[in-house]
Structure formats: C-alpha cells, structure tokens
Amino acid sequence: MDLKLDHHTRDGIEVVDVEGEIDVYTAPRLRELLIELVNNGHYQLVVNMEKVEFLDSTGLGVLVGGLKRVRAHDGSLDLVCTQERILKIFRITGLTKVFGIHDTVDEAITARKSEK
C-alpha cells in the first residue's frame, strides 16, 4: 500500500493520521507535510501511526527531522503507536527515549496538555 496522509486540529494540537507504508519512496511526502504544518504555525503535533504498516529508517529520519523543527519553536511531536513491529525499529535505534509514544491520540493530547 502507498501512503495516505490526513490531518486535523484537536484541542489546539495538530493530529496527523498516517496510513500505509513509510519508506524511502513515500517518506518525502510525510516530510513535506510536517514542514508545511510547522510553516503554518502548528508546533504541537501528534503523529498517529496506528495504521502504518511499514516504517524504515528513512521514515525515522523524517520523524526526527519533524521533532527538530517543532522543538526549534518550543513545540512537540508525539507519536501514537501500539504495533510491536513498528515499535521495534524505535527500540533498535534507541528512539523510544527521544519520542513520546502513546497508545491513543487521546492519551497523547492529554499528556501534552498536562505539561503546559
């Protein structure tokens, strides 16, 4: 499956819904969307990866790049993911220590709001 992207605002946080495979071919589209959101002033992001079927290091690089961009504006980028096969690449690369990873979008938004 290719990559399907959508986003909406909830409680002042921009939720990005990702569906499909994030790899060297499709990752640039996610990168462009994250850049566009930051350029439009959205610095609090939640990326919902519950429907992601594949994620490789190119995708990780895009997420890291997004995290760096929002942090430059004192923002945040949290992830929603419960799939073990996707979480595995975060564990292998140590990125579970860098990203906030939550079980649901509600949980991610609540966690971010409670830090304010």
Place this chain on the structure above:
Amino acid sequence: MATVEMSFTPLPVHVRTARLVATAVARRSGVEEALLDEVRLAVGEACSRAVEAHQAHCPAEPVRIELTGGNGRFEVVVMDAAEAEEDETAGGEAAPPAGWPSDGNGVANGAGAPAGSAALPQHGLGLAVIAGLADDVQFSRTPGGLSIRMSWPSGGVS
C-alpha cells in the same frame, strides 16, 4: 546458485518490490512468520542504502540482490556498484536531536557493531537497523561497491 536473483533500477519506488520478493522467498524457504517482518525491514534498509548510493555515483547501474534458501538458513545479499564514500555519517535531516542516545559515531546504542565492520563507514540509522535485525550480518567492500550479506534461520530446504 541463488534461489532468486534480482536486479532493479536504483529508484526508491522499486525498494518495496525488493522487500516483497525477499519476504516471499523467505516465507517459502521456511523462515518463521515472526521473523518475516525483520527480513522485510532489513532488506528494505539495505536496498534503500544501495539506491541512494547508486543515485549519487552510478544511477545507470542496477542494484543486485541474491536470495538463497537452504541448509537451515535464508540468506540475502544486496550488492551495490557505487564507489566507496569517505564519510556516510547521517547528517542534516536525519541527524538526531540533542540527547539522542548514540555511541558518538551515529550508531544507536543497542544495535551493536556490524560483523566484519572494520574500516566501514558509519551510515546512521540504516546500517544500525540492519545490524539490529539480522541474525547474521556481514558488510564487505568489493571492487565495485558494498555487499551486505544477511541471514536468518529457516526451517525448510528450497
């Protein structure tokens, strides 16, 4: 003789095809279902790296893959024809933010050093992922480029 030999134009769009073929051959070779995601990811990483190397150095040359099942192992060899790069440390977009755990050479803690990695360039996340996933990994410099050999245990003989 490899079970399946494949070559593809070094374009990102074809990496998925390589992943799917490798996974199919792995399954047929008797690799456990639980390991197939690892095969898919590791092969994808190796092919992605080869595609990027080819696009930088030899865009007209195909990336080659050999898939071999038998004798209790499923082996994948991804071969590129790109010249050796002085420094493949990931930077820019993929450079980690401050506080990202690493060993100082751009490779994440926990991934370990790839087998046979003497004098190999560090390549950020991609090689670290391969080293963390494949049961047995060997990186070899060939006269033409880099060869990445990965293998997993398999139950069948193809």
